[in-house]
Amino acid sequence: MSAVGLGLSYGVLSTRRRLGQLVLPIVTTATGAFLLVVVLAMAAGIRAQAAALGHADEIRRAIVLIGVTVLLVGVVEVAVSTTRTVAHRTRELGVLGATGVPRPPVVAALLVEPLIASVIGAVIGAALAVVTAVVLGATGAASSGISTSGTVIGVLVAVGVSALAALATSIVPTWRAASRPPIRSLSTGG
């Protein structure tokens, strides 16, 4: 197995150990994903609501923009959580560095946690949104119906954007942590 592969395995193991710490980022990402999928699944109804206000196309675009923005807000919590993780594991990172583990596998190990948190959050949020959409469609509460293609696009966008955004926002703190001289990590880490 390559060094990065070993790093990923190490990351999965440490993520399992720290799953309790990931509840908040998972919840915030799930909330963002839920809203985005619901918005896209119920696009027809929202378009009708937007038409009543005038400027239907602009309002529809604004709704998608805000849905994606709220998803990103949820994902930022994943990155904040990563900074917390990195701070907690400073000494562990120092040990890894001191024993000669190069930077790429360490960064890969640290990025597993935000990736898993964001994907789990997005999948939970998207699943809840699909269930909500199906229930609303079945009970007739969504008068304009539920769009299957909109739901599928919503799920894909929610999971894809969450994972990418989590990696993009987490890469800097993990890179900085993995780049610290081991002696500093070992002497100052909590």
Next chain:
Amino acid sequence: MAVTAVEPAVSTPRPPPLHADATGARNSTVVRLLRFALANVRRRPERFVLSTLGIALAIMAVTVVRTISSSFAITGEETVTTVLQDAPLWVVPAAGVHYDSDVEAIVADGPAPDLTVPAGWTASRTVTALWDSDAGELPVYGSDAVPDGTAVLGATAADRLGVAAGDPVTVGGTDLQVSVDGEGTVLRVPEAVAADLGGDTGWWTVSPPAGDADRNDLGPLLADATGLPTTTDPGVQPSGEALVYDTVGGSGAVTFQQKFSALFSGQVTSSALGLISTIGLVLGFIIAVSSFLAAVQERRREFGIMSSIGLADEVLYFFLVESALVFAAAYLLGITFAGIAVAAVIPAIATPVAWLQAAGTVAAYLPAMAIVGALVPVHRLLQQRPVQLLGADA
């Protein structure tokens, strides 16, 4: 402290100030707090950037929604001002009136009611119609208050038709001379012209005698004379009979036009847009609190030292300043993002004025969020004794 203890209090009853620079003691404290906060930001810059980014995105979402809402409010106020033309009373038909978003104007849903006003009062009937012009459908208000041979256009209508004051315009086979007054898409023409366009719906605007113009009970006066119900609330719809909207009466500082525009903006803030952006703001706040709590966890020893030398209350100020820094930076970033987003995504709705109004509204939330965001970690700290904070990491 030791110096003050040994100094005999003979010449001055007050102890000397703690800081040598007495002139700017308060200022100096604020500056020191800011420097301390900035030093902490530098210690974990990525966390500052991330929490600022998270809140900024949330503020952006709310500002975009508020911009749309403000824009609708401005539209609402303009449309009702075009209808009223300074008349204090507006008598709408039993079928009501509604805002037609396609033509961006208020149109009546039924014929103007029969109305006889008391002697000395002036009632002006308006007939509403839609004119299928070369530049698309435009709303037409026909009224005898408009001189024959004249069409008074709102600026938007003049723009769409490509005409200026003094130009001719042919509306439904009648040649009229253009004059431009106010904003909006409405053409005000003589009543016969609007009737030729098939206009059979409308309303009345009523003004009292000059001597009664300042009265606050014009609605009830007209209601007594005509037997029609009256209200000062534009949210009330006619039920079964015509209704008199009293636009100057009632108590409170909010004008009828403002209430009318609030109906418009309320449609936005209570829609899916408003709900989603509010949830976004809550998520942004959670990020701020989570980030501060992480800082508390990592700086336990530091706060333990502060508490043990009696600086427990001051910790609140440290967090308040840090929180203010984060929220101020997030606010500036968020409204800038929102400005760019509305200009790129919804240029037809958003105006700079609406964006500025939205930025002002959102600013009102921030102090409360920043203060509560600082109080949560301080509460967490104050629950623990200094010895616990100084002890082993929890």
